[in-house]
Amino acid sequence: MDGEIACQSCDLLVNVAATRHGESASCPRCGCFLTKLHDDALHRVIAFSSIGLMFLAFASSYPFLSLSSSGVESAITLIQAPFALWSKGMPEVAVLVTAFIIAIPALVLMMMLTLCILITRGRYHSSLLPLAKGIFIGQKWSMVEVFLIAVIVAMVKIAAMATVTIGISFWAYGAFAICFTLAASSLDRYQCWQKIALLAIK
Amino acid sequence: MHVRKRDSIQRTLALLITASLLYIPANLYPVMYTDALGSNEASTIMGGVVLLINLGSAPVALVIFVFSVMVPSAKLMAMFYLVWTVQRHSPLDPRQRSTLYRVVEFIGKWSMVDIFVVTILVALVQLGGLLVILPGIAAVSFAAVVILTIIAAESFDARLIWDNMDEKNSVN
Numbered sequence: 001m002d003g004e005i006a007c008q009s010c011d012l013l014v015n016v017a018a019t020r021h022g023e024s025a026s027c028p029r030c031g032c033f034l035t036k037l038h039d040d041a042l043h044r045v046i047a048f049s050s051i052g053l054m055f056l057a058f059a060s061s062y063p064f065l066s067l068s069s070s071g072v073e074s075a076i077t078l079i080q081a082p083f084a085l086w087s088k089g090m091p092e093v094a095v096l097v098t099a100f101i102i103a104i105p106a107l108v109l110m111m112m113l114t115l116c117i118l119i120t121r122g123r124y125h126s127s128l129l130p131l132a133k134g135i136f137i138g139q140k141w142s143m144v145e146v147f148l149i150a151v152i153v154a155m156v157k158i159a160a161m162a163t164v165t166i167g168i169s170f171w172a173y174g175a176f177a178i179c180f181t182l183a184a185s186s187l188d189r190y191q192c193w194q195k196i197a198l199l200a201i202k
Numbered sequence: 203m204h205v206r207k208r209d210s211i212q213r214t215l216a217l218l219i220t221a222s223l224l225y226i227p228a229n230l231y232p233v234m235y236t237d238a239l240g241s242n243e244a245s246t247i248m249g250g251v252v253l254l255i256n257l258g259s260a261p262v263a264l265v266i267f268v269f270s271v272m273v274p275s276a277k278l279m280a281m282f283y284l285v286w287t288v289q290r291h292s293p294l295d296p297r298q299r300s301t302l303y304r305v306v307e308f309i310g311k312w313s314m315v316d317i318f319v320v321t322i323l324v325a326l327v328q329l330g331g332l333l334v335i336l337p338g339i340a341a342v343s344f345a346a347v348v349i350l351t352i353i354a355a356e357s358f359d360a361r362l363i364w365d366n367m368d369e370k371n372s373v374n
């Protein structure tokens with residue numbers, strides 16, 4: 001790796017030339033994480049984001065959780081969950097929840113997939129920069145792991161009142177969350193900018 | 203060099219004040235209602251924590267207490283503190299303040315846990331006249347607090363912490 005990085009949290013110029021593969025570099029002044037060199041990062045991102053999208057499609061089409069008490073039953077799919085808030089008079093919260101747990105994470109995976117395929121082709125494309133910007137903003141607003149914890153808390157709360165059964169789509173969503181995390185952590189921000197810059201001057 | 207965020211302090215402060223005001227109804231009003239066999243019970247965020255303790259699930263109660271009670275208030279205080287020190291050109295250990303900022307940035311979205319719990323309960327618990335759960339108005343204000351504080355942390359330019367440091371304070 002060559003060149004200097006301006007630390008994004010304190011503007012110190014840090015030389016990262018000595019960083020080797022598998023190592024990560026942090027800012028010596030403020031301690032902020034700078035970059036990590038992965039082997040074969042692009043292919044990892046392509047693999048994890050495409051598998052992740054398949055798991056999400058699977059998770060959206062089967063029952064997520066079901067509940068029964070004294071013979072009465074109710075079941076929900078992943079898409080239905082936020083929709084119930086809409087029909088109970090909270091459309092704005094319903095839209096936000098759908099965005100944070102399904103729409104934005106799915107969009108981020110699609111953008112990561114597109115970006116990495118375009119970069120591996122080795123040609124500059126005008127959509128590379130907006131894609132990369134969109135990915136790093138979208139990652140901040142993806143809350144897949146938070147939602148998984150919420151499901152567990154919700155199950156504990158209901159367990160006292162009725163019997164909860166976990167549907168197959170819950171496990172698919174869990175697998176999607178793992179793929180999302182792995183894909184996102186494989187795409188290093190600085191490496192990404194540098195690859196785009198290299199393609200731009202070629 | 204990265205481009206600086208414009209009007210960082212004013213924007214962050216405006217968002218923080220709005221979030222603090224919304225934080226009051228978020229805690230005072232019910233976040234959800236439980237309708238069990240005709241009897242209606244309202245519960246606030248803190249009430250949900252107490253309910254979980256009564257159910258015997260102390261670890262889960264702790265998770266909700268940390269993410270829904272401690273994190274949002276600590277986050278607001280930490281952000282006010284950071285804005286205040288930057289405005290006064292405070293010489294207080296910038297590395298520590300940088301770390302504090304990164305913790306705030308990282309932990310922000312975890313406060314959404316309670317909103318997601320309400321979402322799941324409202325959707326799932328619809329057992330006719332037997333048991334029904336409805337969302338409360340505090341869900342809206344609490345979600346707004348979480349989102350506003352995430353945007354506030356985002357609009358705060360962490361490099362301001364380092365702008366007024368003496369030469370001797372920097373490593374290079």
Ligand SMILES: [Zn+2]
Pocket residue numbers: 007008009010011012027028029030031032
């Ligand atoms: Zn730094």
